[in-house]
Amino acid sequence: MxxxxxxxxxxxxxxxxxxxxxxxxxxxxxxxxxxxxxxxxALPGGFIHTQEDDSAKAAAARVLRDKVDVxxxxxEEFGSYSGPVRDPRGxxxxxxYYALVPVVSARITLFPVNRLPNLPFDHGQxxxxxxxxxxxxxxxxxxxxxxxxxxxxxxxxxAAYELVLGERINMANFRRKLADxxxxxxxxxxxxxxxxxxxxxxxxxxxxxxxxxxxxDRGL
Amino acid sequence: MxxxxxxxxxxxxxxxxxxxxxxxxxxxxxxxxxxxxxxxxALPGGFIHTQEDDSAKAAAARVLRDKVDVxxxxxEEFGSYSGPVRDPRGxxxxxxYYALVPVVSARITLFPVNRLPNLPFDHGQxxxxxxxxxxxxxxxxxxxxxxxxxxxxxxxxxAAYELVLGERINMANFRRKLADxxxxxxxxxxxxxxxxxxxxxxxxxxxxxxxxxxxxDRGL
DNA sequence: TCAATAGTGTCTATAAGACAATATGGT
DNA sequence: ACCATATTGTCTTATAGACACTATTGA
Numbered sequence: 001m002x003x004x005x006x007x008x009x010x011x012x013x014x015x016x017x018x019x020x021x022x023x024x025x026x027x028x029x030x031x032x033x034x035x036x037x038x039x040x041x042a043l044p045g046g047f048i049h050t051q052e053d054d055s056a057k058a059a060a061a062r063v064l065r066d067k068v069d070v071x072x073x074x075x076e077e078f079g080s081y082s083g084p085v086r087d088p089r090g091x092x093x094x095x096x097y098y099a100l101v102p103v104v105s106a107r108i109t110l111f112p113v114n115r116l117p118n119l120p121f122d123h124g125q126x127x128x129x130x131x132x133x134x135x136x137x138x139x140x141x142x143x144x145x146x147x148x149x150x151x152x153x154x155x156x157x158x159a160a161y162e163l164v165l166g167e168r169i170n171m172a173n174f175r176r177k178l179a180d181x182x183x184x185x186x187x188x189x190x191x192x193x194x195x196x197x198x199x200x201x202x203x204x205x206x207x208x209x210x211x212x213x214x215x216x217d218r219g220l
Numbered sequence: 221m222x223x224x225x226x227x228x229x230x231x232x233x234x235x236x237x238x239x240x241x242x243x244x245x246x247x248x249x250x251x252x253x254x255x256x257x258x259x260x261x262a263l264p265g266g267f268i269h270t271q272e273d274d275s276a277k278a279a280a281a282r283v284l285r286d287k288v289d290v291x292x293x294x295x296e297e298f299g300s301y302s303g304p305v306r307d308p309r310g311x312x313x314x315x316x317y318y319a320l321v322p323v324v325s326a327r328i329t330l331f332p333v334n335r336l337p338n339l340p341f342d343h344g345q346x347x348x349x350x351x352x353x354x355x356x357x358x359x360x361x362x363x364x365x366x367x368x369x370x371x372x373x374x375x376x377x378x379a380a381y382e383l384v385l386g387e388r389i390n391m392a393n394f395r396r397k398l399a400d401x402x403x404x405x406x407x408x409x410x411x412x413x414x415x416x417x418x419x420x421x422x423x424x425x426x427x428x429x430x431x432x433x434x435x436x437d438r439g440l
Numbered sequence: 441t442c443a444a445t446a447g448t449g450t451c452t453a454t455a456a457g458a459c460a461a462t463a464t465g466g467t
Numbered sequence: 468a469c470c471a472t473a474t475t476g477t478c479t480t481a482t483a484g485a486c487a488c489t490a491t492t493g494a
Contacts, residue, residue: 006267006269006270006271007270008228008231008267008268008270009231009268009270011228011229011231011313047226047228048228048229048302048311048313049226050226050227050228050229050304050310050311051226051227054303054304055302055303056300056302056313057302077299077300079297079299080276080297080300080315082268082275082276082277083274083275084270084274090270091268091270093231093268093276093315095300095313095315153446154446154447155445155446170483170484170485170486171446171447172447172448172449172484172485172486172487173483173484173485175447175448176448176482176483177483191492193492193493194444194445195443195444195445195493195494196442196443196444196445196492196493196494197443197444197445197446197491197492197493198444198445198446198447198490198491198492198493199445199446199491199492199493200445200446200447201446201447217439218438218439218482218483219437219438219483220483373473374473374474375472375473390456390457390458390459391473391474392457392458392459392460392474392475392476393456393457393458395473395474395475396455396456397455397456411465413465413466414471414472415466415467415470415471415472416465416466416467416469416470416471416472417464417465417466417470417471417472417473418463418464418465418466418471418472418473418474419464419465419466419472419473420472420473420474421473421474438455438456438482439456440456
């Protein structure tokens with residue numbers, strides 16, 4: 001056992017919380033309280049608490065609850081970042097999770113993903129990679145519904161897709177493909193008026209897709 | 221710092237090494253030498269050696285080198301498995317990597333993924349999930365080329381795809397889509413005869429795709 | 441009734457899948 | 468010449484994208 005003396009890595013979880021604010025995709029950052037980089041904006045993260053966390057994912061959910069006040073968001077594992085130099089404390093590994101939520105409490109500080117401050121560790125790189133993954137998944141799945149509130153109109157969802165994908169989507173085709181997804185359930189009798197135009201049907205996500213994605217074979 | 225006394229998790233990497241043998245997709249297992257489950261077949265894995273490994277991925281590559289004698293395979297991160305009960309030693313987290321190789325040395329023990337023995341920890345579940353991911357990626361990317369040797373014919377690659385996907389693929393359409401991938405480079409002048417039929421062109425993977433996948437928008 | 445957005449219908453271009461036809465080296 | 472497999476061509480059908488049309492409410 002020649003390596004039994006090797007120091008174990010520092011292991012943390014970090015969360016990339018995404019939401020829409022001011023017509024932009026934004027990420028929630030948290031001002032670090034402890035060293036290293038105390039006082040800097042960074043991804044909310046922390047150590048796994050083996051006494052209370054049932055999994056790494058549960059640890060990420062706890063971090064989001066405690067540090068940015070978010071309850072049970074859509075939460076998925078992204079991947080790991082590791083190595084000897086990314087953390088000044090030594091060899092470290094962080095498991096990155098990403099979360100999507102419709103709204104955040106006013107106390108949370110959001111930054112548009114396209115105009116981030118310099119972030120410590122490799123957090124800037126992590127946010128970019130997560131946004132890229134979210135864009136990619138949006139192109140063939142129901143992922144962006146998690147940026148909409150519980151009840152929403154197709155126009156709202158359409159806007160969320162356009163914002164995430166960064167391009168215009170033809171509404172007629174969007175509706176057709178959305179129907180294929182079998183994702184939405186109309187809230188019977190509930191319409192919503194905006195301005196002086198025809199009101200639109202309000203929908204909710206079908207129960208079976210509350211915690212899973214609905215996926216299409218071919219894009220959008 | 222109320223949680224400073226929490227024990228840290230046990231952190232390991234495990235590798236799912238896939239290859240084709242006997243016309244089946246197979247996974248390499250390794251007989252565990254140390255407790256727990258000494259003597260049982262399990263995924264090759266181990267601790268990260270912070271003195272020598274530059275990343276978790278490098279640790280997985282080292283494990284494959286040391287335990288199953290495989291050099292520089294196609295290697296990707298799969299995801300993590302964690303929790304208080306999956307390892308009898310306590311709260312543990314393993315980062316799973318998967319690797320694809322064309323051949324393995326005769327000393328390695330392979331098991332068809334459809335007929336595995338009972339595996340310790342959650343390794344059975346991990347193998348299933350990885351195979352599912354590999355199937356899924358095969359359906360829109362060049363992933364299965366890594367199951368072929370350096371030089372190969374289209375018929376060979378076609379067979380690898382059929383084996384991974386578990387279904388017949390029309391050869392004419394396969395060729396057309398393969399051409400779209402811009403993946404292959406013919407080895408000029410090199411043909412290969414098999415039996416008494418027309419010999420086939422031999423190809424290699426273009427340099428740019430040796431370590432990356434080539435991906436198509438729509439399937440296959 | 442008009443402005444404005446919701447929602448539907450339809451035409452066209454493109455890619456997928458099936459299948460037939462042709463090519464070629466070994467025997 | 469002929470067998471077997473490689474490779475190419477083409478026909479049919481499904482889907483994507485563009486765009487025009489109809490529906491419905493509030494002002």
